[in-house]
Amino acid sequence: MLTDVYSELRKIWARINTDENVTDLNFDIRLHKKLLDIFQVGNYYYMVNNVRQSRLELVSPEIEQVLGYPTGSFDLALFSDLVHPADMPYFLNFEAAVERFFASVSGEQLFRYKVQYDHRIRHANGHYIRILNQYIIIQHDAKNVRTFVVQTDISHIKQDLKPVLSFIGIDGEPSYMDVDVQDIFRINGPVLTGRERDVLRELANGHNSLEVSRILSISKHTVDSHRKNMLRKTNAGSTGEMIRMAYDKGWI
Incomplete structure (x- = not known):
């Protein structure tokens, strides 16, 4: 990072x-x-x-x-x-x-x-x-x-x-919207998908996998798959450790 x-x-x-x-x-x-x-x-x-x-x-x-x-x-x-x-x-x-x-x-x-x-x-x-x-x-x-x-x-x-x-x-000059920029600086660390961040955020709020599945309207199997993938990406030893890392590093 x-x-x-x-x-x-x-x-x-x-x-x-x-x-x-x-x-x-x-x-x-x-x-x-x-x-x-x-x-x-x-x-x-x-x-x-x-x-x-x-x-x-x-x-x-x-x-x-x-x-x-x-x-x-x-x-x-x-x-x-x-x-x-x-x-x-x-x-x-x-x-x-x-x-x-x-x-x-x-x-x-x-x-x-x-x-x-x-x-x-x-x-x-x-x-x-x-x-x-x-x-x-x-x-x-x-x-x-x-x-x-x-x-x-x-x-x-x-x-x-x-x-x-x-x-x-301003004052007649042309505007340039959504400008493409050179990719000079990059993230060096786990890149979580939007859905993974959603799951992680709900886990951090104290919900278990079943509760997360209901909140996000996805299956419990999908929630568990996201949890497994996030543990692999972050090299965390547990969900608790992953949540602490998320707060420390600003992932959520």
């Missing part, structure tokens, strides 16, 4: 072109906040991320409502650790694709695209929620590349689906 996501993220951001020297003079965080309050589809928080410096310069207090973490304790290193293990490769592959995309545009065009992708992140209570990560560039020069980031809880809208990257064009 990818472990040092923050380190890989910094390597990606270190490749950002240093030649551009532009600032979005029309950006007003107060105006954006008012618009967000009107149009957002769920609870959200916003940040200013200095990508060049790998540092969050602003985190809005709403983060405590969305993720349960106090503003002062939240930084990029913590954020990287909170990404769901199964979504880490998507997260890093998306950021690598973003770096390549913005290397192909210049000047005012840098401000005419919104990056948008989703992934799961761990709440302070230990459960995962799905966030929609959206950001725009507001400054780009040799010393600072600042982005305005909005992360919205969309768990009620999208569940157990593959993360998707899109570039949304």
Whole structure:
């Protein structure tokens, strides 16, 4: 499993072109906040991320409502650790694709695209929620590349689906939806199917095979087959050990 996501993220951001020297003079965080309050589809928080410096310069207090973490304790290193293990490769592959995309545009065009992708992140209570990560560039020069980031809880809208990257064009620029990205980062560990995760989740809730079969409307034989396959994939010695591994590694 990818472990040092923050380190890989910094390597990606270190490749950002240093030649551009532009600032979005029309950006007003107060105006954006008012618009967000009107149009957002769920609870959200916003940040200013200095990508060049790998540092969050602003985190809005709403983060405590969305993720349960106090503003002062939240930084990029913590954020990287909170990404769901199964979504880490998507997260890093998306950021690598973003770096390549913005290397192909210049000047005012840098401000005419919104990056948008989703992934799961761990709440302070230990459960995962799905966030929609959206950001725009507001400054780009040799010393600072600042982005305005909005992360919205969309768990009620999208569940157990593959993360998707899109570039949304602004002021007449074309949009690119569900972008294919290079498979640079991969999961090194057991890959459980969606149904296996369903079974594992119900086992973790304290149900036995027969109860799981009734909840999921599948046969007990199918549940037992899933359990056997998961034990083999995870090299766990028992269901209890497999459940502990699932919580520790974020499989459910």
